[in-house]
Amino acid sequence: MFRYLTTGESHGKAVTAVIEGLPANLKLTPKYINNELARRQGGYGRGGRMKLENDQVEIMSGIRANYTLGSPITFQIKNKDWVNWQEIMSPTGDGGYDQGEVKIKKDKKVKRVEPKVTKPRPGHADLAGSLKYDQQDIRNILERASARETAARVAVGAVAKQFLREFGIKVISHIVQIGSIKAEDKDLAVNQIIDNVDSSPVRTLDAQAEEEMIAEIKNAKEEGDSLGGVFEVVTTNLPIGLGSHVQWDRKLDGRLAQALMSIQAIKGVEVGLGFKAAGKPGSQVHDEIIYKSEFKHKSNNAGGIEGGMTNGEPLRVKAAMKPIPTLYQPLESVDLETKEKFKASVERSDVTAVPAAGVVGEAVVAIELAKAWLEKFGGDSMAEVKRNYESYIESLKNR
Ligand SMILES: Cc1cc2nc3c(=O)[nH]c(=O)nc-3n(C[C@H](O)[C@H](O)[C@H](O)COP(=O)(O)O)c2cc1C
Numbered sequence: 251m252f253r254y255l256t257t258g259e260s261h262g263k264a265v266t267a268v269i270e271g272l273p274a275n276l277k278l279t280p281k282y283i284n285n286e287l288a289r290r291q292g293g294y295g296r297g298g299r300m301k302l303e304n305d306q307v308e309i310m311s312g313i314r315a316n317y318t319l320g321s322p323i324t325f326q327i328k329n330k331d332w333v334n335w336q337e338i339m340s341p342t343g344d345g346g347y348d349q350g351e352v353k354i355k356k357d358k359k360v361k362r363v364e365p366k367v368t369k370p371r372p373g374h375a376d377l378a379g380s381l382k383y384d385q386q387d388i389r390n391i392l393e394r395a396s397a398r399e400t401a402a403r404v405a406v407g408a409v410a411k412q413f414l415r416e417f418g419i420k421v422i423s424h425i426v427q428i429g430s431i432k433a434e435d436k437d438l439a440v441n442q443i444i445d446n447v448d449s450s451p452v453r454t455l456d457a458q459a460e461e462e463m464i465a466e467i468k469n470a471k472e473e474g475d476s477l478g479g480v481f482e483v484v485t486t487n488l489p490i491g492l493g494s495h496v497q498w499d500r501k502l503d504g505r506l507a508q509a510l511m512s513i514q515a516i517k518g519v520e521v522g523l524g525f526k527a528a529g530k531p532g533s534q535v536h537d538e539i540i541y542k543s544e545f546k547h548k549s550n551n552a553g554g555i556e557g558g559m560t561n562g563e564p565l566r567v568k569a570a571m572k573p574i575p576t577l578y579q580p581l582e583s584v585d586l587e588t589k590e591k592f593k594a595s596v597e598r599s600d601v602t603a604v605p606a607a608g609v610v611g612e613a614v615v616a617i618e619l620a621k622a623w624l625e626k627f628g629g630d631s632m633a634e635v636k637r638n639y640e641s642y643i644e645s646l647k648n649r
């Protein structure tokens with residue numbers, strides 16, 4: 251079974267991931283993983299933290315001479331910001347509480363920070379987490395709730411992507427909406443997306459919309475506001491039959507939805523036509539089946555999944571991200587200690603992170619597909635997995 255866990259606080263020493271269940275003899279290079287980490291750090295609209303960090307993976311176990319051993323893999327991605335937060339974040343220090351105010355280097359300026367955070371931000375994990383975990387200091391919640399954790403998930407996703415690439419499968423995302431601006435709805439080939447998306451500052455393929463999206467982000471920044479949006483993840487070359495109809499937790503659409511919804515600030519997931527399918531008659535929704543040396547569909551409104559299984563068409567899933575909760579123009583909230591109303595001032599935040607979230611979306615989709623792949627074609631070495639896959643593909647030809 252392919253599974254993973256991440257650890258780490260946003261301003262702690264590092265974020266890490268432990269992966270288990272990958273077969274032996276898969277070629278894995280830090281260069282590819284680092285490139286994926288850099289893609290996640292990009293995107294117009296991010297705040298000062300991304301100028302400071304330069305995410306690089308350090309492989310701690312499970313890989314020797316560039317190939318997996320079949321043993322658990324551990325990664326570490328250091329937080330460069332840690333040096334500025336040691337007094338507050340050290341596992342063995344006093345949390346900075348004894349000092350009243352701690353000097354922190356933030357975006358090249360030295361600022362005085364109260365070590366204890368008591369003002370919960372609407373839309374973040376602050377209030378619910380502090381009450382649930384019996385914490386007086388919201389930092390004990392926000393550090394782990396932070397999307398810094400997605401760096402670790404993108405490293406795991408890069409491994410899953412390298413695994414899937416051995417079978418000719420590519421996973422890529424593009425932005426279809428930021429704030430009120432929507433990109434033109436085109437049926438795009440994956441290679442078209444791969445060739446063009448990374449050169450767009452907002453990772454969209456619609457040049458006209460790109461300009462408008464950037465203008466809307468600039469405007470939101472000036473107004474101290476934040477924006478959300480929608481990304482699509484597209485995967486090609488998937489065989490028929492990943493996932494299963496037989497049990498609720500084996501259905502691939504459900505598993506992809508959970509994976510995408512688990513990304514910080516994602517509030518909706520669509521598979522294929524998604525919500526639009528609800529308003530159309532069946533004759534305009536269901537994809538007619540044809541046979542041309544293999545079974546295919548005339549259209550792909552289902553987004554590549556029927557009955558919780560891949561149906562041989564490209565997988566198309568979308569995710570909606572809410573606007574970033576931390577606002578320079580703060581919303582009303584109540585202090586945890588005094589119970590008094592306040593409007594907090596903010597020092598640093600992203601205006602939007604939809605382009606980054608798209609890269610995280612690719613990672614979690616790739617992970618889920620790699621898991622489903624190993625459930626169906628699993629083996630202890632890559633050669634064994636390839637044999638199992640090829641024999642299944644051969645068996646489909648004889649149907
Ligand atoms: C890539 C990425 C970057 C984010 N950056 C910020 C940020 O700078 N400030 C912030 O308040 N929230 C940010 N968020 C969103 C919060 O992490 C998220 O809203 C919070 O953890 C609460 O979880 P929920 O929105 O899923 O309920 C970001 C999310 C992602 C995916």
Ligand SMILES: C=C(O[C@@H]1CC(C(=O)O)=C[C@@H](OP(=O)(O)O)[C@H]1O)C(=O)O
Binds near residue numbers: 599600
């Ligand atoms: C660190 C990352 O994103 C962070 C996610 C985040 C949040 O609340 O989710 C808040 C911000 O953290 P900070 O207050 O340190 O600037 C973002 O920068 C990252 O994506 O690597």
